[in-house]
Amino acid sequence: MTDPAPRTPPPYRLLSRRSWPEARFLADVLRTETVGGGLLLLGAVVALVWANSPWRSAYAELGGWVPWPGGHALHLDLDLATWAADGLLAIFFFVVGLELKREFVAGDLRDPRRAVLPVVAALGGALLPALCYLAVTLTAGGAGLRGWAIPTATDIAFALAVLAVVSSHLPQGLRAFLLTLAVVDDLFAILIIAVFYTASFHPLPLLGALVAVAAFALLVQRRRTWWWALIPLAVTAWALVHASGVHATVAGVLLGFTVPVLPSRTGAAGLAERLEHRWRPISAGLAVPVFAFFAAGVSLVDADLAGLLTDPVVIGVAAGLVVGKTVGVFGSTYLLARFTRAELDEEITWSDLFGLAVLAGIGFTVSLLIGELAFGAGSVENERVKAAVLIGSLVAAGLATAVLTRRNRAYRRISERESRDSDGDGVPDVYQEETA
Template identity: 80%
Template sequence: MRDRTPRTDRPRAARRLFTRTSWPEARFLADVLRTESVGGVLLLLGAAVALLWANSPWRRSYAALGDWVPWPGGTPLHLDLDLATWAADGLLAVFFFVVGLELKREFVAGDLRDPRRAALPVVAALGGMLLPALVFTTVVLAAGGAGLRGWAIPTATDIAFALAVLAVVGSHLPQGLRAFLLTLAVVDDLFAIVVIAVFYTAGFHPVPLLAALLPIAAFAALVHRRRTWWWALLPLAAAAWALVHASGVHATVAGVLLGFTVPVRASRDGAPGLAERLEHRWRPLSAGFAVPVFAFFAAGVSLRDADLGAVFTDPVVVGVGAGLVLGKAVGVFGSTYLLARFTRAELDEDITWPDLLGVAMLAGIGFTVSLLIGELAFGAGSTADDRVKVAVLTASLVAAASASVVLRRRNAAYRRIAEREAVDADGDGVPDVYQRRPDRD
């Protein structure tokens, strides 16, 4: 731990990074962390089953399951999709709907509404996206430039996977550090949505996209009147999804747009806002079903007949691996360090730079969105896409293992701090640490 001796030369109004959030925000983050941690375990289970099945003697049945088309032949709006595509385009829309709810809540009522608090995760997320993209581009260009379309693959952080690792190895890390990882991943998801919509839209058709505004507007009108009739909202959401899919824009963007329409503010009687209630209702479905099922269909790459030497020397594989493992860690840590240096901010007294390094390394776990971008860049089932899967899986495991080494050593040091902060001397249900007067900037 760092020297806690007061410094007389330190300005009393020094700005601090990773300061403690409010008690309601802390409780909300705790609920999210629990759900996403369980979801991360299910995600890993789905990916493991897929890998085992795809490399077993029954691997053809795994491929046949993903290729099965439930509604073949000329369905409206090109919805004759196989199961693997339904998982990527359909189920992930639920995941991105929750992301939309989360983003709006953070910008309206969460930490991101305060520009000073928002600066840290935004800068860290930008650094954690730009440097991996630069690393990938440098590696691929040095090898001739083939595969540049996959530049965005190593830019995404998988929140469920990362939080599952954090829950196992960092159960006593400071709440501000854990909140930083969650907020960083939320901002990272926002940038990933923009990248998918702008750079990975093929065959754009504006008429269906404009038509999608009608069910989205109707959805918005109902939720703003607190009319949460499932028999009305679900068909409107399905219509918006189908029209966005037909436009050529990735259909998951419909989930984000629908999430943005939901009001955040609490009602007059003090009840939680509708966005928080819907997020609480849909997050278990997203984390516990949608993302694990997508992982099951996306992660099943067969290595039985593969030339592993050729796979791991492929420039795209090297670029993805280096981008996730090195680019993410250096980008997140470096941008945060530069922000602190140029603004003369200081870390919160309970957090050290090695703690941040561990979390920055953890941000190199890029699974769900990275696999999705790989499919969009190279085509699902292609040789390049299979190699991207190998790169993402390998790099994510390396990032998780290396981050675990750092965070395990830090976790023991914070166990005593966590025990101290749990004290509730007055018995009012709120830990005493949340009732102390915070330092003012």
């Protein structure tokens, strides 16, 4: 009697559907971010129109107004535009910190096999844009090298707003990948900002900030959610990080990392999920749109358009977003599948992934922030960075729309199947079939 031939294990599926609890949480996140993306676009459009209108001086005066001139001793004599970049974006990065903590503890990044794809894709999507930028600027003489990190970031809200506009019903696996990719991408952006864009460093305020963060952590770990204690501690940590010379938004990430993710013994949702549910609408609906309003207002009145379009910084940023992101995300995913012999989920094609890689070239919020840190707010280079980010993001959005809408009919069929609930129990049939 011959031994039966050993069975070949099934190939690992990339971009497969998540479990129903994860899918439900993901749907809530994407819904909020999509609305926030629409407000972000509105803020950017209003800023562009105002900055190029006869009343453009009023726009500049509003951004340059200092609401607290007496805050010099605490380094808080900031204008409104800086308050939006350093203050409001700390809320955005607090939510990012909560997302990262949740992904590492209870999400895809907890499982090494599922984590490797978004991590590798995000790494390729950060490295290739930086190399594109450096190749362009070095060829042109090396001017503007400090802006190498500008095209490395993906703006998830802007990308989701584009998907909403084109009515694309992307499969749940692709949407989950896009969100996780953006979260890992934000982690790289945080590290880049903290390491490469800290102009001066003062250790004593940073030590004080760590004490405030530790006190915040002590309360949240014990599930003490007293707003009258947590908010003052968070503001203190933010102010001290700002005074230390490290970009103040890093404080938001540190605070987010301290929040426990796993649910308590009572069975209620984890504190990180509850805080994310509470603060994400403020981040997506207020913090990011207001920052976009103050950051996107580039004036093209009397501008040398020929000089703008031939500027190495502009070309480098646009090429990094459109070409670098696409090649980085798609190429790294393809190589991962090739060397690990993994296969795409049966409902997803390589053209779908290519469209998603192009969509990842939409960089806005963090790209504009890094542009300000690299060249200084109000500088000529920063104004050109704004134009480059807008150009690159719009080109990426247009190309992604052209690629993804070709399969929109198939996406609708998949979406209908993923949402069908024949027995009316609140759980789509497809998730019950997978666990049967």
